[in-house]
Amino acid sequence: LAKTTQPISMDSYEGQEVNITCSHNNIATNDYITWYQQFPSQGPRFIIQGYKTKVTNEVASLFIPADRKSSTLSLPRVSLSDTAVYYCLVTNRDDKIIFGKGTRLHILP
C-alpha cells in the first residue's frame, strides 16, 4: 500500500474553508484515496473516497490532480464541531487498510 504523508496538525477558525493536503507519491493504478474523520472518544467515520478529479458529498470535497500523487480534502465553512483527526488513506482491493497518524484539526472560535 502506498504511504501517505499529511500534516500532523492544523488550526483554523469557524466559518473558514479548510484544506488538508495528503501526499501519496507511490500510489498505484488501482488505488483509491479515502478519508476518515475521528472525533474524540469515538471510532473513525468514513467521509469521502475518490479515484481522480473531484468528488463532492454533503460533508466535504476531495480534489485529486491528474498525476494522483496528492489529494486535498476540503471542508467548507467549518464549525467547532469539525475539530477532529482526519486520516488520509490509500486503499485498494486488499482486505485491510492502514491508518496513519492523521491530521489533528483544531477549529477556533
Next chain:
Amino acid sequence: DAGITQSPRHKVTETGTPVTLRCHQTENHRYMYWYRQDPGHGLRLIHYSYGVKDTDKGEVSDGYSVSRSKTEDFLLTLESATSSQTSVYFCAISSGTSGYNEQFFGPGTRLTVL
C-alpha cells in the same frame, strides 16, 4: 448508525490475566476488524476476519488471538495481558474489502492492564 457494539466498554485487569473483548454486529457484514489506538500511533490493525472461521493477521498481531464462530461475533483475546496492551480497542465492520468499502466502527473498549 451501523449496528455494531463492543463489550465491555471499559476494563481494568492485571498483568498475566486473560482478557476477551467482544464485537457484535447486526448488519450481517462479511468483514470484521480489530484495531488498537495509542497516542502517537494512530490506529493499528491487529487481526481481521473475512468470514466465519476465516481470519488473518494485521500489523500488530503478536500477543493477540481472534475467533469468529458466527457472522455476528468477532472475539479478540489477550491470552496473558501485558501493560503494553493498555489501549483503546476498536472493532470495525465492512460489507466488502475495506479498500473499496466503507468501514463502520464500534464505540471502542478502553482496556487498562496494571
